[in-house]
Amino acid sequence: MSNHGLSGDACPVAPLVAEPLSLASAVEMAAKFKALADPVRLQLLSSVASHAGGEACVCDISAGVEVSQPTVSHHLRVLRDAGLLTSQRRASWVYYAVVPEALAALSGLLSVATDSAAAVGVSA
């Protein structure tokens, strides 16, 4: 009901199937889904997320996609600005890490499970 709380990056939000989403939460979540709405960005996010320690530098992940390194860097910044990645410069490289709470919040929003077992049962 309130428009406050928009700045929170990982506010717990009830699953879509549980209750109607507030406008404030919808605005916050839609911005994150927009960052995910690109195949290259999704691949880059999965490259970072599945890398050892959930962290990778541009040098690590540029090899896996068929776009230039500046394009990779651009997409990683979009994901960072959406709160899905964090970045840290070390020596010559910028390292990106996933924000598990942000992914978990989106995953929880889309969860159709009323019990915990079914939430990860999609690979069955």
Place this chain on the structure above:
Amino acid sequence: MSNHGLSGDACPVAPLVAEPLSLASAVEMAAKFKALADPVRLQLLSSVASHAGGEACVCDISAGVEVSQPTVSHHLRVLRDAGLLTSQRRASWVYYAVVPEALAALSGLLSVATDSAAAVGVSA
């Protein structure tokens, strides 16, 4: 590795944190996230999903949002075309229902849990 399987609407896909996403899966999933990348559509999806039986007609859900009924119908069609809703005409109204497998596939893709309990632990 294969480009086959793009037509499947609810193919199980491993979580982003588990392994790099294939291009075919990334294209399929990005299209669904694009449908979710709009606050009004997210609110409409949650209205349908949280309605009794996971199904609602345009008449049920138009009341909850501040857009016209034709706009509501447009957004619902976008969600349907993305495979997130199904539609069925009965008498004068079109009824929309969620596709639980599609939501579950997206939720699973974004899951950071390696055990089932953590998958729904975002509200803790």
